[in-house]
Amino acid sequence: MSRPREDRADGTGPPVRSGAAARHTEDPSVGPARHLGVVRRTPGWLKIGTAVVSVLLVGVIAFGAYWAVRLQGNLTTASLGAGSTKSEGAVNDSTDRMQILVLGSDTRDGKNAQYGSVDDATGYGHSDVMMLLDISADNKRVNVVSFPRDLLVDIPKCKDPKTNTEYPAQKGVMINAAMSEAGIGCAVDTVNKLTGLEIDHFMMADFNAVKELSNAVGGVQVCVSDAVYDPDSKLRLPKGTSTVQGEQALSFVRTRHAFGDGGDLGRIKAQQGFLSSLTRKIKDDGTLSNPARMLGIADAVTKNLTIDDGLASIPTLLAVGNRLKNIDVGKVAFVAVPTVPAESDPNRLQMAEPAASQLFAAMRKNIDLTDPKAAPDASAEPGASPSAEPTASAAAPAYDKTLQPVTVANGSGVPARTQEILQALTAGGFTQHGQLTARPVATTAVYYGAGFADVAADVAALLGVPAAQVLPAAGVAGVQVYVGTDFAGGVPAATTGAAPVQLPSDIVNQTAGDTVCQQANPALITR
Incomplete structure (x- = not known):
């Protein structure tokens, strides 16, 4: 039986001790007897451990918040x-x-x-x-x-x-x-x-x-074929593999003359080589x-x-x-x-x-x-590119065929094909046309510039070129029929939209898994 609580203005009372505990001692500072069900104290080591974990947790959160704020503050948009x-x-x-x-x-x-x-x-x-x-x-x-x-x-x-x-x-x-x-x-x-x-x-x-x-x-490892010095970028490297960082790394990616023939394409290959090496290092x-x-x-x-x-x-x-x-x-x-x-x-x-x-x-x-x-x-x-593969319009075109510029680039290897195709274009109403010198290619394509997708579709339909081979090209004014060896006679060899895409065999300079030595510009090789 427990003692009644004392009424307090704030609604609280003193801790209630059991009657059994009271019988053991009248001293309120003494807790309950051990044989009556001990209330265990928290071990000291656990208190310390809990405190340490709490501090670490707060530290991690603060660290993460610090970096999030710092990195976010670095950004410019x-x-x-x-x-x-x-x-x-x-x-x-x-x-x-x-x-x-x-x-x-x-x-x-x-x-x-x-x-x-x-x-x-x-x-x-x-x-x-x-x-x-x-x-x-x-x-x-x-x-x-x-x-x-x-x-x-x-x-x-x-x-x-x-x-x-x-x-x-x-x-x-x-x-x-x-x-x-x-x-x-x-x-x-x-x-x-x-x-x-x-x-x-x-x-x-x-x-x-x-x-x-x-x-x-x-640092990032780079390789050059010969010792090279570019006075403009101040890049100086010995033959073989070197590790570049800081100012030297910047000189490597900035140099316009140290590699290849001293032009921009040599610099691009060097930049790609640098990024390839950087990718490997970060992953390794x-x-x-x-x-x-x-x-x-x-x-x-x-x-x-x-x-x-x-x-x-x-x-x-x-x-x-x-x-x-x-x-x-x-x-x-x-x-x-x-x-x-x-x-x-x-x-x-x-x-x-x-x-x-x-x-x-x-x-x-x-x-x-x-x-x-x-x-x-x-x-x-x-x-992503709805105009990449246009189809011929069923209705009459909403343009004047006689005003549309169409050129023929003959890469079929058969010179006579140029005139044959020009005649076919004229018969189809496309009378404003010309011809271009072209390198041999395997597959015929119809390329078009901005605003000429519908014209290209109709030209392709006229000549029997599949829609999958009608492509936009930023460097083309109007429409260009690039004749391939598949169009050496008759109509182009039949293809479908699922046909393999034609790509130059050397389109990929390198992958990040390749270690490539940059060819030094002969004019800047040092001995």
Whole structure:
């Protein structure tokens, strides 16, 4: 029987002791007798352990919060486009196929002032490195497609989102100038127009990013065929394999003259070799599964990174990074857009056809560039480029056939085919036509420029060219019939939409699993 509680104004009372306990002692400071059911004290070691765990847990949470805030604060953002409209919805950054345009800016602001004055990089600067990172939905393949800075392209009309200033479309302009007036979004719009894809995100880094990233991973191994010195970039390397980091790493990826014939294509191969080696190092060192290393790399990169608004959160960046950690390095394909010296300026480049259009068609169809004969990924999105495979219109065309420019490029190996096809075009009502010198190709294709998809479909139907071989090509004005050896007589050999995509055998420069020595420019080899 217990004692009644004392009434208290605050509704509380003293602890109630059992009658049995009271019989043992009247001293209220003495607890219940042990034989009456002991109330055990918490051991000292458990209290200490619990306190330590609690402190550690709070520390981990605080550490994570600190890094999240720090990394988020590092980021700079910009608009994804400069006036274009997306026909596709937003992608799931963890599970969908994703294209990210990676840019290297030549801006001389802030930490980059040592590489020249601000006047050396007008407006928003130039994208002296431009690569399209294409990640498959199943996370088994990555294509890294480089666009030479000297490539002449058509830039669409762009609007600067900061000033609302509109800039007119330009023709035959170096691709690295696409962002100089209206910002990064204009570079995105230009690549979208060029490839027929719709880029989901972009990342732009400056000179300092390469230095800090290479330092964060402890250096990157590169290989050169001969000892070389480039006085412009200050790159000096001995023959064979070297580890570069910091300023030397930047010199390696910036040099314009040290490799190949001293042109932009040699620099692209060196950049791809650098990224291949960096990829192998990160995977071999277990960096992607080491939080401490990943935080160091993330800090180095984000401090020098501008990204689009849709990518501008640390969880999103981590989701994208997580997709890359298990990819086979042999399925990371480094590609350069096929080019030839430009007709308007031999010091510049233009896209080589049909190879360039074949590359972009393969990418739209989500083809594995390391194995073009493999079945496309089931999660490919054929709707990404609805104009890629037009069909002939059943009704009369809503245009005047006599005004449509159609050229014939005869790669069949049979010279007489040019006139035969021109006669067929004339009989079909296409009277404004011409002819071009062409290299031999195996498969006939009909290429078309912007606004000529319907004309191309009708030309293809007239000549018996399958719809799967009707392709957009940024470098074509009007419609171009590129005749292959399958069209040496009669109509082209029958193909279907599932036919293997035609690609040059050397379209992939290397994979991330290849160790490649860069060929030094003979003019800069040192003894």
